[in-house]
Amino acid sequence: MSIPAAEHAPGLAPAGGIAARARGLTKAYGSGETAVLALDSVDVDIARGRFTAVMGPSGSGKSTLMHCLAGLDTVSAGQVWLGDTEITGLKDRELTRLRRDRIGFMFQSFNLIPTLNAVENITLPMDIAGQKPDQKWLDQVIDTLGLRDRLKHRPSQLSGGQQQRVACARALASRPELIFADEPTGNLDSRAGLEVLAFLREAVDQLGQTVVMVTHDPGAAAHSDLVLFLADGRIVDEMERPTADAVLERMKRFDVIRAQSDGGSGPRGDSTDAPTTGTLGTDADGTDVKEK
Numbered sequence: 106m107s108i109p110a111a112e113h114a115p116g117l118a119p120a121g122g123i124a125a126r127a128r129g130l131t132k133a134y135g136s137g138e139t140a141v142l143a144l145d146s147v148d149v150d151i152a153r154g155r156f157t158a159v160m161g162p163s164g165s166g167k168s169t170l171m172h173c174l175a176g177l178d179t180v181s182a183g184q185v186w187l188g189d190t191e192i193t194g195l196k197d198r199e200l201t202r203l204r205r206d207r208i209g210f211m212f213q214s215f216n217l218i219p220t221l222n223a224v225e226n227i228t229l230p231m232d233i234a235g236q237k238p239d240q241k242w243l244d245q246v247i248d249t250l251g252l253r254d255r256l257k258h259r260p261s262q263l264s265g266g267q268q269q270r271v272a273c274a275r276a277l278a279s280r281p282e283l284i285f286a287d288e289p290t291g292n293l294d295s296r297a298g299l300e301v302l303a304f305l306r307e308a309v310d311q312l313g314q315t316v317v318m319v320t321h322d323p324g325a326a327a328h329s330d331l332v333l334f335l336a337d338g339r340i341v342d343e344m345e346r347p348t349a350d351a352v353l354e355r356m357k358r359f360d361v362i363r364a365q366s367d368g369g370s371g372p373r374g375d376s377t378d379a380p381t382t383g384t385l386g387t388d389a390d391g392t393d394v395k396e397k
């Protein structure tokens with residue numbers, strides 16, 4: 106169930122360690138009549154050691170939020186911190202190093218190097234950085250992800266789910282402060298998607314990692330501890346201990362509001378990706394494959 110607004114503003118952590126935070130985060134694309142306000146003065150805390158999902162209709166600003174929090178995109182106004190480091194204002198070079206050393210990434214397309222085998226892909230970012238992996242940690246990650254007997258395989262010799270597990274291990278290898286996953290199950294069938302979600306969950310529960318995942322899928326969001334809901338570039342709600350059904354119900358309300366306000370179309374994209382009951386179908390806890 107949604108947390109009543111009276112307790113604290115949606116997106117702000119009540120207590121505990123903060124892995125990343127933003128204040129007044131604003132991102133505009135373009136200028137003049139074609140300008141789009143992708144993020145509208147967002148205040149958000151990402152709690153350390155938790156699994157946070159970000160949901161919202163298409164064009165609501167989910168990817169932009171992730172990119173700005175991860176230092177992959179510049180902001181128009183406001184401030185972003187990773188831990189105690191303010192990243193807004195860092196030079197490109199410093200940002201590159203910060204991303205490399207302190208953040209792990211997973212994307213819908215697994216982004217593995219086809220000519221490298223699994224273990225080479227996993228350690229590639231650290232190799233590029235000239236860092237030696239902590240072998241004990243690496244072993245733990247590899248075993249947690251069930252990749253021990255696949256380490257010498259190239260991506261083409263692995264299933265989609267296994268490839269995403271390699272990408273997950275690559276994101277975890279340097280023991281980053283924060284892992285950003287953008288639709289990590291978007292290219293997987295529901296079984297492989299479930300597997301990856303379970304591993305992300307384990308990364309949080311057993312390895313103490315912090316994960317932020319953008320998703321369109323209520324079933325995927327149900328694996329998180331907290332769902333942040335974005336609409337029109339703002340965090341409008343949050344849900345602790347989400348279930349797929351509760352997330353789906355919340356997403357449907359965006360459809361209703363949109364239908365009431367603009368008849369179903371607007372400047373931020375002319376469709377919502379809030380799933381219908383049908384997309385959940387057989388796997389309320391699973392994932393559905395979404396075209397982007």
Ligand SMILES: Nc1ncnc2c1ncn2[C@@H]1O[C@H](COP(=O)(O)OP(=O)(O)OP(=O)(O)O)[C@@H](O)[C@H]1O
Pocket residue numbers: 134135141142143161162163164165166167168169170372373374378397
């Ligand atoms: N590079 C860009 N140039 C111009 N507008 C952009 C750019 N990137 C995003 N936008 C706009 O900013 C808004 C937010 O986009 P964003 O991709 O963050 O939304 P999203 O919630 O991730 O959408 P989706 O669920 O469809 O992936 C949209 O209106 C989008 O059209």
